[in-house]
Amino acid sequence: MGEKRRTVIPFGPQHPVLPEPIQLKLVLEDEKVVEAVPQIGYVHRGLERLVKVRDFNQMVFVAERICGICSFQHAMTYSLGIERLMNIEVPERANYLRVIWSELHRVHSHLLWLGLLADAFGFEALFMETWKIREAVVDMMEATAGSRVIISTCQVGGVRRDISPEMLQAIVKLTERIEREVKAIEHSVMNDYTVQKRTVGIGVINKDQAWKLGMAGPMLRGSGVKWDARMLGYAAYKHLNFEPVVETAGDCYARTVVRFREIFVALDLIRQAVAKIPAGEINVPVKGNPTGEVMIQVEQPRGEVTYTLKANGTKYLERMHVRTPTFANIPAFLTMLPGCELADVPVLALTIDPCISCTER
Amino acid sequence: MFGMLKPILKNWAGKPATRLYPFDKRDAFENARGQLEIDIDNCIFCGICVRKCPSTCLTVEKANSKWELDPYNCVVCGVCVEACPKKCLHMNKNYRTAAYVKENDSQIGKPPVKKAVVE
């Protein structure tokens, strides 16, 4: 008589809120989620197996197709790994160009995420505004690199294309325009009553738990841990100054604030890089084959990605293992779900910034 | 609560953010990578493009002087364009249009000319 009725609702794999297929079987008591049973594997492509048939120069193109939104950082991590194994010194101009393209990717990824979060709780006007601002960034990628989403400009030994001084000035003008337009919507994101009601106090993770659960990126920084893989100093980040954005509350609102402020930090980094970029070569020729094992970490928009490469002296690598930031955040997502309401599940799913195609490669 | 009012009024009073395609088309940017094209008369059928291609969409038969591209497999990365020793491959900036039938782009070039030898 006193026992509450339990219902099992399948959330996904097709769902209007989630960008990619993941299924959660939610066990509910009235409106509260009691348990969540996950099921992934709908987009497993087996990309790591391709190391056996594509040589190490062609694998850059496979690596950048693991994810569409953070594709340049995948290619850059792979190239950094091979360059570390073969002791290749990349020219300075190539390092700065890599920083400019990486930060452009970060801006467009955070704007995309902001639109999806707004769509998750029904704020479609904000969704359309942020994607309209994002169009300008994607057009700039097409103008400098040749394609809108997967730009194929990073290679082992440097970059494949140069950006002319006029185009660099156009990029600076673009950053000023984006900053103006994002500031115009800042008030309706940060101080809006509805947004705060849906995100404050949801999915709280404190600082100690965040580190022990092995989370990555804005999830860590929203809980008070000051950790950003860009401080490791790869590419040209050692010459630029910036501070990682940290908030202490640990709920969905803090993570939204972290990602929002990171847009401004990324725009500032682009301007610094354009001011300091030296003239010179954009790539060096690559001779020979790599040998050894290496592990590289790079900060993607969603967190830090870890590539482990093993090579044995032939032109085919032996193993390429990718650990994407969403892979590290999913166990944390599973601990956040029990205890929340059914209407909070989309907000929690989007607060980890899921990129399921990265997770399942 | 009224923070969104200013952008909304600006959008309502200004011109639309989208363009009325197909009546108003935007030209592609200068260095955009759309589709792969070849100047078949300069091709020497060495096969370097086939070896460099990451998506195995090219086939070259030297005996028949034939160069074949599968445009539906091609990822327009541009590695073949950089690798070609005769620079006969180039990227058209417009993406390929939709078609009813998927067919390969197969071209026959000039057979190799044998040099005259004094006996």
Place this chain on the structure above:
Amino acid sequence: MLLNQAAESVEKQITPNNLIAETQKFMDNGYRFIIMDVFEVGDNFELLYQFGKDYDVSTLRMTVAKGTEIPSISPIFFSALLIENENQDLFGIKYNDLVVDFGGRLYIAVDDVEAAPQSMAGIEISLVKKFQNKADTAKKEG
């Protein structure tokens, strides 16, 4: 020797017997679990466990023959469950006492309830049985 972005990398060789003890040491010293890699070397698997604190990375390396059962570190580090389930799928490595065990079905599509995760699906299987029993008794009465 595994290179990384630090000037020197810290690596230690271990066996399956002292894996749990070494992992507990990392947990007590405030490290987080980054990733676990598997390399196939002849008839053996080489497993690398990577832990990080601040910006340093420490590695534990373990060589086991194919077919050995390995203790799982997911009771200590909860986030290790996803990569250990993936290794069960891709390499066929068997783990003891995983916190959530997908039974080799993480990446393979599943349509029936029996193959869903065993330890968390206890409630789901019992619910289905309860509804099935209700339907059977209704048919008998009606």
